[in-house]
Amino acid sequence: AQSVTQPDIHITVSEGASLELRCNYSYGATPYLFWYVQSPGQGLQLLLKYFSGDTLVQGIKGFEAEFKRSQSSFNLRKPSVHWSDAAEYFCAAGFQKLVFGTGTRLLVSP
Amino acid sequence: SQTIHQWPATLVQPVGSPLSLECTVEGTSNPNLYWYRQAAGRGLQLLFYSVGIGQISSEVPQNLSASRPQDRQFILSSKKLLLSDSGFYLCASGTGNFEQYFGPGTRLTVT
Numbered sequence: 415a416q417s418v419t420q421p422d423i424h425i426t427v428s429e430g431a432s433l434e435l436r437c438n439y440s441y442g443a444t445p446y447l448f449w450y451v452q453s454p455g456q457g458l459q460l461l462l463k464y465f466s467g468d469t470l471v472q473g474i475k476g477f478e479a480e481f482k483r484s485q486s487s488f489n490l491r492k493p494s495v496h497w498s499d500a501a502e503y504f505c506a507a508g509f510q511k512l513v514f515g516t517g518t519r520l521l522v523s524p
Numbered sequence: 525s526q527t528i529h530q531w532p533a534t535l536v537q538p539v540g541s542p543l544s545l546e547c548t549v550e551g552t553s554n555p556n557l558y559w560y561r562q563a564a565g566r567g568l569q570l571l572f573y574s575v576g577i578g579q580i581s582s583e584v585p586q587n588l589s590a591s592r593p594q595d596r597q598f599i600l601s602s603k604k605l606l607l608s609d610s611g612f613y614l615c616a617s618g619t620g621n622f623e624q625y626f627g628p629g630t631r632l633t634v635t
Contacts (some may be wrong), residue, residue: 446622457528457614457626458568465621504567509622510556510575511583516567 416441418507420515427495428523435490435518437505445507447488449479452502452517461503464488475499497522526551528627530615536633543588543602545630547615550596556618557598559590561611562629568614574598610634 419438427433439445446465450458462473469481479490488505500522506512527550537543549555556575560568570583572590580590587606591599598615610633616624 448623450626455629455631457628458616460623460625463621463623506624510618511558511570511573512622512624514568 416445416508416513418505418513418515420503420505420518422518423516424519424521426521426523429497430494433490433492433495433499433520435503435505435520437488437490437515438486439488439505439507439513440486441507444483446509447479447481448506448512449473449477449488449490450504450506451475452504454501458504461490495520495522497524526555526617526619526625528615528617528625530613530627530630532630533628534631534633536635537605538635539607540604543600543605543609543632545600545613545615545632547598547600547627548596549598549617552596552617552619554595557592558616558618558624559598559600560614560616562614563611572600605634607634 417440448463449461451461452458461477462471462479464471464481472478477492481488502517502519504517505515529548558573559571562568574580574592577592588602613630615627618624
């Protein structure tokens with residue numbers, strides 16, 4: 415069965431420190447991959463996507479993600495976290511229908 | 525770019541009452557449309573998706589139904605709400621390259 419795993423439920427990072435959120439997928443073929451961010455009580459905003467080509471993709475708000483086929487991973491990174499990055503982050507994989515991970519809540523400490 | 529509208533933003537309904545949530549899309553035509561339910565700590569569960577007017581696929585057996593009476597209108601309904609129908613409902617619109625754009629959501633509380 416197709417699945418997306420985000421192993422970290424919560425992550426706390428100091429403001430200004432680097433961030434990496436993990437995502438692993440299980441799919442029959444290499445799916446399209448996405449990262450979304452959700453602020454409390456809001457909808458999801460697309461941060462970035464990977465379809466093919468360069469395995470390092472850049473997104474909005476200074477985020478990037480790296481696709482590693484051998485590890486079936488698509489980890490999200492940011493070099494320096496800002497307090498406004500505190501939110502929940504979802505990884506998703508698929509084609510016409512997406513499978514979402516259960517999310518990672520990012521807390522930013524001063 | 526496309527904009528997804530959902531209403532109402534919040535809703536409190538008694539058990540056994542009917543439900544109608546509406547989603548409309550601007551800025552695109554013939555989109556794929558999706559209804560998701562989000563429960564705390566459980567990510568997003570796809571409930572229904574539609575590739576065109578009158579074409580609805582149900583992903584999980586449940587107390588809900590969906591309809592697409594117009595190209596950019598997607599409605600989620602129930603004849604009799606259950607307590608377990610409480611949650612945050614999100615509508616999304618899909619593009620040709622499988623990106624999905626989400627509306628602001630409806631918080632439904634069944635009492």
